[in-house]
Amino acid sequence: MKYIDDFRDPATAKALVARIRRDAGDAPVRLMEVCGTHTVAIARGGIRPLLSGAVTMLSGPGCPVCVTPDGYIDAAIALGMDRGALLASFGDMLRVPGKSSSIEKEKGNGLEVRVVYSPLDAVTLAAAAPDREVVFLGVGFETTAPAIGGAIRTAAERGVGNFSVLSSVRTIPEAMGVLAADPEVRIEGFLCPAHVSVVIGTDAYRPVARRHGIPCVVAGFEPLDILMGISMLLRQRKEGVARVENEYSRVATAAGNRKAQDLVRDAFVPCDTGWRGIGVIPGSGLRIADRYASFDAEKKFGVPVVFAREKTACRCGDVLKGKILPVDCPLFGKACVPEEPYGPCMVSSEGSCAAYYKYGAP
Amino acid sequence: MCLGVPAKILETGDGTAVVELGGVRREISVMLIDDVSVGEWVIVHAGFAIEKLSEAAAEQTLALFREIAES
Ligand code: SF4
Numbered sequence: 503m504k505y506i507d508d509f510r511d512p513a514t515a516k517a518l519v520a521r522i523r524r525d526a527g528d529a530p531v532r533l534m535e536v537c538g539t540h541t542v543a544i545a546r547g548g549i550r551p552l553l554s555g556a557v558t559m560l561s562g563p564g565c566p567v568c569v570t571p572d573g574y575i576d577a578a579i580a581l582g583m584d585r586g587a588l589l590a591s592f593g594d595m596l597r598v599p600g601k602s603s604s605i606e607k608e609k610g611n612g613l614e615v616r617v618v619y620s621p622l623d624a625v626t627l628a629a630a631a632p633d634r635e636v637v638f639l640g641v642g643f644e645t646t647a648p649a650i651g652g653a654i655r656t657a658a659e660r661g662v663g664n665f666s667v668l669s670s671v672r673t674i675p676e677a678m679g680v681l682a683a684d685p686e687v688r689i690e691g692f693l694c695p696a697h698v699s700v701v702i703g704t705d706a707y708r709p710v711a712r713r714h715g716i717p718c719v720v721a722g723f724e725p726l727d728i729l730m731g732i733s734m735l736l737r738q739r740k741e742g743v744a745r746v747e748n749e750y751s752r753v754a755t756a757a758g759n760r761k762a763q764d765l766v767r768d769a770f771v772p773c774d775t776g777w778r779g780i781g782v783i784p785g786s787g788l789r790i791a792d793r794y795a796s797f798d799a800e801k802k803f804g805v806p807v808v809f810a811r812e813k814t815a816c817r818c819g820d821v822l823k824g825k826i827l828p829v830d831c832p833l834f835g836k837a838c839v840p841e842e843p844y845g846p847c848m849v850s851s852e853g854s855c856a857a858y859y860k861y862g863a864p
Numbered sequence: 865m866c867l868g869v870p871a872k873i874l875e876t877g878d879g880t881a882v883v884e885l886g887g888v889r890r891e892i893s894v895m896l897i898d899d900v901s902v903g904e905w906v907i908v909h910a911g912f913a914i915e916k917l918s919e920a921a922a923e924q925t926l927a928l929f930r931e932i933a934e935s
Pocket residue numbers: 815816817818819821828831832833834835838844845846847848849855
């Protein structure tokens with residue numbers, strides 16, 4: 503398909519790999535792909551082995567399913583089981599482990615859940631079932647935030663009062679700031695997410711580049727985009743500069759999508775929030791604004807999402823911080839496999855453990 | 865879950881548009897972007913067009929790739 507196949511040409515990929523190898527130093531350069539979609543594209547495209555010895559790609563915290571804390575799953579289960587709500591969710595949330603169960607497991611005990619493609623589908627579901635409370639499990643990053651805000655606004659305009667959202671929306675630059683400041687992680691360049699950047703604008707990474715001296719390149723999700731993004735990071739490093747560059751100029755702009763930003767500002771307020779495996783990051787969450795309080799499931803049903811540092815053998819936190827690779831986790835491929843995930847990074851197709859498992863470790 | 869994909873606008877409606885996604889026609893919301901017309905490309909994420917795709921910028925990037933491939 504146009505705009506996909508164009509960015510997959512093998513001969514160009516080869517030339518880009520050669521260019522990356524020329525620019526790399528003696529020790530592998532530590533770069534982090536922040537976004538789960540990049541993680542999957544890198545694994546599927548076999549990019550890690552192509553660059554071995556020159557570049558080490560660390561998988562960051564940009565898989566929304568993986569960083570959703572178990573307290574969120576527990577709250578969702580409580581809404582479905584104790585309050586009798588009909589849950590509407592993206593598919594890959596169902597098998598995420600909470601403290602003692604998952605949505606999938608509770609289905610056997612009577613929990614009702616519908617998998618939806620868009621938050622708007624959940625509004626449609628609620629409108630068609632006026633005698634049920636429909637709760638949309640609103641997880642995601644800046645890309646999904648406008649869609650969730652759009653669904654809330656649509657429900658408000660249409661008077662769909664039996665619709666609400668259990669919000670767990672997070673913002674990426676704050677998490678990058680925490681990782682950039684972590685001396686154990688030692689990131690030498692960020693490959694920034696394509697579609698988060700489309701919404702927030704590539705300028706949003708300037709504080710990270712400036713404050714921490716780490717080059718940032720926004721890149722698309724096709725193999726050539728990724729290789730070009732990596733090459734641009736290495737060029738910056740070679741020149742000894744740290745700025746924000748945009749490989750994905752066909753869609754992302756410096757200022758981002760103002761309409762989407764306005765909608766997010768209308769529907770949400772920044773808050774501190776907990777990330778599974780990482781901890782609470784100040785200002786990295788979006789809670790539903792008070793003007794839409796009746797659409798906020800936490801308030802409507804008095805079921806708060808409680809964040810507690812989980813005690814678990816899962817090393818997802820270290821994986822998400824780039825401290826270890828999935829294969830370094832003792833449970834990887836043994837007690838933890840996609841069919842029976844022990845940790846959240848093995849659940850979502852975007853999780854780095856699942857990507858390593860499916861496409862083979864380099 | 866966070867998959868955004870390019871899609872071509874096939875029809876436009878009131879705040880909505882029809883695109884083809886993975887061989888299936890689907891109605892999407894265009895409330896997040898300025899007026900779109902049939903034939904334009906957008907990035908679709910979770911049922912919303914989140915931005916238009918600039919064909920001119922795409923061609924520039926592809927031209928740069930060709931240059932690198934030939935060098
Ligand atoms: S392999 Fe499983 S248990 Fe280990 S870090 Fe990954 S998700 Fe967690």
